[in-house]
Amino acid sequence: MTKQRPIKKAVFPVAGLGTRFLPATKAIPKELLPIVDRPLIQYAVDEAREAGIEQMIFVTGRGKTAIVEHFDVAYELEDTMTQRSKDLSVLDATRATPGDIITVRQQVPMGLGHAIWCARAIVGDEPFAIFLPDELMVGKKGGSGCMKQMVEAYNEVGGNLISVLEVPMEEVSSYGVIAPGAENGALTEVIGLVEKPPVAEAPSNKIVSGRYILQPEVMRTLETQGKGAGGEIQLTDAMAKMIGTQPFHAVTFDGNRYDCGSKVGFVEATLALALAREDMGADVRAIAERLLK
Structure with missing residues (x-):
């Protein structure tokens, strides 16, 4: 088996305005909206770390500095919590090296x-992962997260990989869709996008x-990529041009x-993750049952 170049960098496109969640996102980035007690971006970064990724590249826009601050050391907060004998371990995952x-x-x-192209200088000539934080991917209890599953597949086949899920046919017009080739368990050859x-x-x-592992050649393709669906530069179009030149597979999460x-x-994510929590699941279930009566 050929040894693959390791995936150590991940790009998080977080420049969006979050207009669908206004007015909540007028002053707060949508990536910091919490699912129970952790913001969306934290779930994505934790998933990246589980997969062995070391460098997080945030592609931001105006008004998004709070995302970076979330992963900084909050001296005043930690000092106050220490003086009050509060447990600081809840902040461990928010402190970036x-x-x-x-x-x-x-x-x-x-x-x-x-x-993604905006991160080209940092990605350099290395394969890299992409996380769309809006897509919250939760592994089964006791199992690994989506990106870890993808990295394990990448170590076997190399090339480019994307995560996929099956949806009802009437919903496909809202997403990027693969043309499937040969299948081998959770792996599906991608022959078109x-x-x-x-x-x-x-x-x-x-x-x-919402999860990708791509070779750096995609940056060269994006360099001259014209506008696609919605009048925007689509990552799907650039990936489609790489099919046939490099191995390309989909991993069913x-x-x-x-x-x-x-x-x-x-709301579904909040309810599902709350129900799965040992410290609140029973109480949330009782609340839901009462509201549904």
């Missing part, structure tokens, strides 16, 4: 592909679900995905 967090700006909202196809033209019901870019999905 110096140099682990890097930010770049996407000055103009030109799409996901453009956001299309962004938000009409239902009648969709090659499958397997949608791209063994776990649950919550679309926290929508209000309903956000």
Whole structure:
């Protein structure tokens, strides 16, 4: 088996305005909205760390500095908690090692592909991961997270990988969709990609679900990428051009995905994760049952 170059860098495109959650996101980045007691971006960073990723690259925009501050040391808070004999371990995951967090700006909202391209100088000539924090991916109890599953697959086959999930056919026009080739367990060869196809033209019901491992050549493709669906520079279009030149596979995630870019999905994620918590699950279930009566 050929040894693959390790995945040590991850790009988090977090420059979006979060307009679907206004007015809550007027002054607070949507990535800091909490699912129970952890912000969305924390779930994504924790998933990256579990997969062995060491450097987090945030592609930000104006008004998003609070995301970086979340991973800084809060001296006043920690001092006050220490004086009050409060447990500081709750903050452990929010403290980044110096140099682990890097930010770049996407000055103009030109799409996901453009956001990823903004990180080209930091990615350099290394394979890298991409996390869309809106997509909350939760592994099954006792199992590994989505990116760890993908890294394990990458170590076997190399090339480019994307996470996929199956959805009802009537929903495919809202997502990037793969044209599937040979299947081997959770791995599916990708022979084509299309962004938000009409239902009648969709090659499958397997949608791209917010996690990627890509080779650095995608940056060169994005360099000259024209506008695609929605008048934006689409990452899906750039990845499609790489099919056939490098190995390209999809990994069907063994776990649950919550679309926290929508209000309903956000509420679903909050309820699901609260119900799974040992410290509050029973109480939340009782509340839900009472409200449903």
